[in-house]
Amino acid sequence: MTRTTMRVGTRAIKESLQTTPLAGKRMPAKKAIVQSANWMTGIAIGAAGPRRYRLYKPSGVRSNERLPLLVMLHGCGQDAEDLAASSRMNTVADRERFFVLYPEQDRLSNVQGCWNWYDTRTGRAQAEASSISAAIEQVCLSQTVDRSRVALAGISAGAGMAVLLATQHPERFRAIAMHSGIAPGVAHSSASAIKAMFGLSVKTSPLPAIAPDVRLPTLLVIHGTADHVVAPRNGAEAAMRWGERVGARASKPRRVQRGARYAATITDYRKGGRLIATLCAVDRLGHAWSGGAAGRSYSDPKGPDASRMIWSFVARQFARAAD
Numbered sequence: 001m002t003r004t005t006m007r008v009g010t011r012a013i014k015e016s017l018q019t020t021p022l023a024g025k026r027m028p029a030k031k032a033i034v035q036s037a038n039w040m041t042g043i044a045i046g047a048a049g050p051r052r053y054r055l056y057k058p059s060g061v062r063s064n065e066r067l068p069l070l071v072m073l074h075g076c077g078q079d080a081e082d083l084a085a086s087s088r089m090n091t092v093a094d095r096e097r098f099f100v101l102y103p104e105q106d107r108l109s110n111v112q113g114c115w116n117w118y119d120t121r122t123g124r125a126q127a128e129a130s131s132i133s134a135a136i137e138q139v140c141l142s143q144t145v146d147r148s149r150v151a152l153a154g155i156s157a158g159a160g161m162a163v164l165l166a167t168q169h170p171e172r173f174r175a176i177a178m179h180s181g182i183a184p185g186v187a188h189s190s191a192s193a194i195k196a197m198f199g200l201s202v203k204t205s206p207l208p209a210i211a212p213d214v215r216l217p218t219l220l221v222i223h224g225t226a227d228h229v230v231a232p233r234n235g236a237e238a239a240m241r242w243g244e245r246v247g248a249r250a251s252k253p254r255r256v257q258r259g260a261r262y263a264a265t266i267t268d269y270r271k272g273g274r275l276i277a278t279l280c281a282v283d284r285l286g287h288a289w290s291g292g293a294a295g296r297s298y299s300d301p302k303g304p305d306a307s308r309m310i311w312s313f314v315a316r317q318f319a320r321a322a323d
Helices: 003-018 080-087 087-094 125-141 159-166 190-198 233-244 304-323
Strands: 039-044 051-056 067-073 099-103 146-153 175-179 218-224 252-256 264-269 276-283
Touching: 003 304, 039 125, 039 175, 051 087, 051 125, 067 080, 067 087, 067 125, 067 159, 080 087, 080 099, 087 099, 087 125, 087 304, 099 125, 125 146, 125 159, 146 159, 146 304, 159 175, 159 233, 175 304, 218 304, 233 264
Parallel strands: 067 099, 067 146, 146 175, 175 218, 218 276
Antiparallel strands: 039 051, 051 099, 252 264, 264 276
């Protein structure tokens, strides 16, 4: 990812955090996505109002077949279509057979298309989480989704919203993947979000306690060591805070490299042998989808394949929950 692109990304996020909704302003029209049996659109209505979503379903889904659902949340300056194209998660879904849901932020709620994950003091973040939950429920009712195998993933602002959803409703999800996001409970306003983005210390709030009968979703954090939009310390803090909720401890970090792709340092957080969180710190990766499609914004094809990594991680958590 070039320095110019990173500066644009930083500016987009800062502007979105400082901008109020543009009531009544018409946004430029965008070419409609092509409808097909595999790639569909819909609208769900929650506390934040209607939100459009895209849904990808693998070919040949049978009426008696129950498939997993992966919810993908885009970042600032993106929409659902952009994230699908850069991550190429639909290709993985075809091969591994799972649904992919891409909720989409309304540009009237955020001019840059960012999820307002940080705005918990006013309740706007919780309202948007409700609208995403409504989309998930709508898809679960209309498609042959296995409700026991639902996971969340997001990049940047989408990562912040994904972990907020999982923090509010840990019983609904088996796994979460945060790519280039900010730790839960760190930001509650635009000012604290901007400080956290640049790696400055902010006052954190404790995360909600986990009920004895609820299993904490396992967290995967992917963050680039060269991320100049969301400081790398946010990735480490996210994994650490998630592990602290249940008293998990960090293992000895290990180095991994596949072929010519960027190397990564992996740190697991475990409690009693059970994996609670994994941090994957990717060398030289900026604010971009690791291993994403070439030529796409916020995508770096030289990084390890985040989409394959996320699905492999999620599938393992599904399998362990079934044991």
